[in-house]
Amino acid sequence: MSDVYAVSAAPHIKQNISVSSVMWQVVLALTPALLVGIFFFGIQSFLLTLYGVVAAIVTEALIQRLRKVPVTISDGSAVVTGILVAFNINSAAPWWLPVIGSVFAIAIGKQIFGGLGFNIFNPALLGRAFLVASWPTLMTAGWKSTTPVALFKSSINGLVNLPSNVPAVVTSATPLGVVKALRDTTQISSDMAETVMNNLTSMDTLQNLFWGNIGGVIGEVSAAALLLGAAYLAWKHIIEWRIPISYIATVFILTYIFGGINGLFSASIMLPFFHIFSGGLILGAFFMATDMVTSPVTKKGRIIFGMGCGILTVVIRLAGGYPEGVSYSILLMNITVPLIDRYTIPRIFGEVRK
Amino acid sequence: MKYFLRLGFVLLVITTVASGILAYINSLTEPIIKENQRKAKEEARMEVLPEAVSFDSISYLNEEVIYAGKNNEGKLAGYTFVASLYGYSSDVKTMVGVTPDFKVNKIKIIEQTETPGLGANCTKPEFQSLFEGKNETVMLVDKDGGEIVSITGATITTRTIANSIRTGLKFLRKIEVQSEPEEIHREEVTE
Amino acid sequence: MSVIKEFTKGIVKENPVFVMALGLCPVLAVSSSVENAIGMGAAATFVLVFSNIFISLIKGFIPRKIRIPSYIVVIASFVTIVDMVMEAYVPALHKNLGLFIPLIVVNCIILGRAEAFAGKNNLIRSILDGFGMGLGFTLALIVIASIREILGAGQFLGYNVLPATFKPMLVAILAPGAFLVMGLLMGLMNLKKK
Amino acid sequence: MELLAKIFAMAIAAIFVQNFVLARFLGLCPYIGVSKKLDSALGMGMAVIFVMTMASTFTWLIQTYLLVPLKIEFLQTIAFILTIASLVQLVEMIIQKTAPALYKALGVFLPLITTNCAVLGVAILNINEEYTFIFAILNGLFAGLGFTLVLILMAGIRERLERAELPRTMRGMPIAMIVAGCMALAFLGFSGLKF
């Protein structure tokens, strides 16, 4: 009885990974996007993000204290949520917007379900949906640019080189806003609409979209920065290809088929690229749809989930009441996750097809 | 069998008594309800066309009657019609008063269930007064190049109202300009 | 049970909304303003009391087999009466409550009380029970509606009660707000129970 | 083509945009009550679809050929609820006798539907919206589908939540309400959907 050794069930070695390492790496991966946000929208975007994060952490700690469970703010999941809430807010928003969003995200989106791992809905997106429903005007208006230098030959607004005779109706602040405006108004000739569409799918616009020189919420503007972070996460096997790829591919195909303004297949091949790089698609596909807690565990399920997100996104973008459908599409698919999981249990290795 | 008959009988008694009472009460309330409805429409008409003292129906727009209002001198004071179109989440019905030169006199939103705080702000007097004196050429939301400043966050609702009124004005002008006012077949509306 | 208790139990202990979670549709649907809530509560209470009275009076004559249809007819009659009277005298409120007035018929609280209480108890008790339940229902509605109206519109009974700097939280008067407020209130009730 | 487009628009509206449960607040009792188990939810959903379609049919006929000609529309509520109640009971008995398997899967849910305000609701809405016969039936069908959709989704979620470490006070009804609220929040994404 002198030496008492440790005994446990196999395996006795373990990959060096933990919940907190996963979460903090996501934080790291989100940093480039934040930096780009600061670059284009000024220090205000950093402050808003900070408010969001602090509010998320404080709420999490407070509620865990109240629930008399261990306080786990150091695992970083609240930080991720806080950042993502703030990323979904435009930089001109008042300071309390990210705060309330984060509080709602953590309290109702996460802790009420039992905390990390048990929530059904993506907390950050729930927070955003809550804000949009509560203060729609604050959430959708007033992009402000404080770009220090004119890097690109264009504006922060939705369009480059806009012909002067285009009516004001399409001068929306975000590229997708322009698309929706085209859809809503009857006061624009089809020629004009075509011009605007061509403009949107021009190489210049796409470049702006890619680098982030465009109106939008803090986190979504720069596809490049987001892809950089996503690449890191993919390299570290923290996110897996199925959801983002099936999501983006679905959007690509559907917008190519339905995206044109003159019926099926009337879109140029650039339009799908426009749709992919505009709005929150990259942010959503790589950082939010991939939230493991609220997405299916099975491989097949993840593909279905991604495709569902893609379909809903395109439906909302092309026919819905909002210019942008990423956040709602992910939330809506979150609802279906238990069922997807249930019906996509993989066939066991060697299982005989009946 | 007897049991069934009894069941049937009891139900018969209950339903009979119930329907009797209901029919009686209905006979009391129905006139009031009808009167209410008539009054509501009439009040709306009066409100959007205060100069008029009597109204004649002249035509129909989406099954709603278009009236020509006469002032106390018996002259044409203007027209009223109900414009209706599906907005953000409901049919928005607007009572529109039109001056004889086909400009909007006044409008009153009489039915809508748009989002409270957004679309529902269209019932505010400030908003409704925006339409006064506008004709169909400028009856467009500012974003569409018109003169109607849209409610913040509720462009759709605003656009719906503007578009419905514009359509109505166009229609009205068409039927009224074609035929001389005197020749129009008029009948007193009894409702 | 004392007669007084018959009356008070519906208000807290057996509150039809928070405790029994019955008849939720009207609760959530009309609680976006306090005015509607009061109107709905009054209508439901009226139906509850009168159908309880009638049912406790006629309960002896009804064969078991057609118990439920008979009760439904009684209740539906009172609902129709309320419907007609409201349309005649408070048309605006009637319009706001809309569909949910006829739907009082299928409100489980009313049928439930008719069946579980009035069908078994005497007149006085049935009246008190109906009144208590109705009051409980109304109070619950008012509580929910107050929260929703204040948060969502910054108003109470149509009067501004919050400073103008407060930007109303629209969601509270939308559908999600109804569910969330209800859920949180129910959770709060649970907390108190322990 | 025109007709098809109209039907499609109606389906989208009834199932998603104006979902009976999440947007119109109809049928909440079964939505909360029968969504604990997926199997029950499926059975209930099927039964609701069936009954809503049937009820739409019959109440429309009664309204158009009985109440309106006789000018006794004020008896609408009472006539409709009687019709629905009897219809449901009749269907239940017939299924129970003739198709016990079907009854097991579906019939047991039938009585619950009588007091479901979604059914009476759809009947009255059909009249209020002045639908034609075909559209009334279709509306009943689509509304039922929309109800079933959210009921099943809810059941899936609640089965998962059954095993979550929920705070004690939120267990059961409260969390169901919260989930419903979140679902309604997500369904706002469909608002303004137009094809």
Add this chain to the structure above:
Amino acid sequence: MSIILYSIATLGTLGVIYGIGLAFASKKFHVDIDPKIEQINEILPGVNCGACGYPGCSGYAEAVVKHGAEINKCAPGGDEVIANIAKIMGMEATSADKKIAVIHCQSGGANNTFFRYKYHGISTCKAAVLVSSGPNLCNYGCVFQNDCIAACQFDAIHLDENGMRIVDKNNCTGCGACIIACSRNLIELVSIKKRVHVLCTSHDKGAVSRKVCGNKTACIACSLCVKKCPVEAIEMQDNVAVIIYDKCINCGQCTDVCPTSAIFDPLKEVRAKKKAEAKAKAEAINKQPEEQKTTEILEDTK
């Protein structure tokens, strides 16, 4: 007036048609069901609100009768209905011979257990015994990961200061959930009237079990109790003494002779006290000054 007539006629006809139709249908499509289901269905409010979570009242009635659903689910019905269902289901608790759980081991905590190894893993007994036969040296004793406590819905098992599991006889309903939960098969339901228990199940040989028991209360199979028992209520079964409860008369004599205190008798103190009192009395008659001794004895037994 005509409207009144029309409405009476219409509704009356509808009523009669529906009433008679349904009555006929119920005859024609009659299906036999368990009378209990019928009975409960009658008692239930019949509002089919779904609050019970079952498809309507008849669904709930069926669930109660066939699947043993809990009887307190009907919100509209209230207490009355619960009582009535209980009556129909014959659920009245028969407290005549209440059985409670007895945990046959006096070890069960870090303080009174010897270890073979440090256990790293899932904190359930089930899991712990699957890893290298369990962390404690005794292969039969409690592994104290508290599966029994988790299994008990009635909060009837508690830990004492040594980490030993104690059954609260007031809370225990004799449901037996803990018996199934215990991976070492230490728990048994015994009539509440039986007070003397062998609290060891080690089938090891005496020398081994004495050595491995951290609490030093193992049954070492010395058979002293077997010999002592006046009614032959103890048997030696594969190295461990087992009380045949049917025969045991709670006399506690086995407890007295057990060299390791493996046999537990909650009445021991009471008995000792009584004995001491009797003795004191007897001695008091003999010799007054001996009083102190009795108090000592009393204190010992505390």
Add this chain to the structure above:
Amino acid sequence: MGFKTFPGGVHPHDSKEYSKNKPVEILPLPIKVVIPLSQHIGALSKPIVKVGDEVLNGQKIAESSGFVSIPMHASISGKVTGIDKFNHPTGIISMAIEITGDEQDDRIELTDEINYLELPVDEMKNRISEAGICGMGGAGFPTHVKLSPAAEKPIDTIILNGVECEPYLTADYRIMMEQPDDIINGLKIFMKIINAKKGIIGIEANKPDAIKLMKNKLKKESDLEVIGLKLKYPQGAEKQLIYAATNRKVPNKGGLPMDVGVIVQNVGTAIAVYEAVRYKKPLIERVITVSGKIVRNPKNIKARIGTFFSDLLEFCDGTTEDIGKIISGGPMMGFAIPSLETPMTKGCSGLLLFNKKEGHKEDESVCLRCGRCVDVCPMDLVPSLIAHNVKHEDWILVEKFGVMDCMKCGSCSYVCPSHIKLIQWINIGKLKINELQKK
């Protein structure tokens, strides 16, 4: 060279550098051995000696107690000093025969059949059975049973498992390097017995010299082949190996390799079989790897069955740090055991020693539903759901989700960021389902 593999799996660091280049050394005669009666799957062997009996090295001391059972032999000469419960390298405590040596190492007589391949099949099988051979790759299934497949399931391929996918272990690698001919002879015996047309030796990519050596040896043999396999755990698992080598999937729910016409044997088993058939030599020794960061001199040791782990460690000059955890077998599937006073058995391929830090405790947190376990499971199970349902005792679902098809490879636990002890839950589930199925 295109390496073959299977879907799923993980990539733990292979840690073979400690003992990879250490030629097999022979352990000096131990003073005492303890020979467990259960070293295999199947019925316990029945002792045929009494305490006090003198035994020779190689003498049968326990006989097989049924078809699926094997005899045991004394691995040293000496005296039987106990038949009692002893530690067992799987962590349990089981019956074993203790022999105290006389340091003579007197052996029973062996034969040498030069034309062993000409022996009748039955005789070969008999010799294998008499030699007490069970699988040496871990599972320990009696080899003669494996070699008697049902007549309606013809076997066309024998696969020798030289994968050794477990980190640290190098025993199989060393014997492939040092006794390639014996292995090939063993393979030929297998093929002869079973009348198989093809023999395959599967070797993982991290042993290129073994692959090369074997390839050279097999150059002239058209029916024998070496297949290189990707470095991935659990490449050595039977079903995965078969899939990689032959593209055949063994059916789930208790399907066996023979259902797809294959038998898999460990390379060590092949040597034992060769020696048994040719020399009638019983299985009394095997090669075992003693390794770990803290082992002063990691080695591959040929040791007698029944040798205490403490003796093996002593032969490796002990450890440099305090021992935190002792593992018999590999780190992924091996058993942590409470004591070094545990004898090695026929299936023991490794003894690993971890320091206190490597053996530290990680608490479970809640499942993130990240799906990593699902991604890596080579059996295409959903381990998180199985574990979840075991926790909530929903046995119907546990069974439905295929708990019985889990081979406990441990890949899922290895990758779980929440440190959920998936296998432990799954084990509980397996036990419970077994219990329920018996009912």
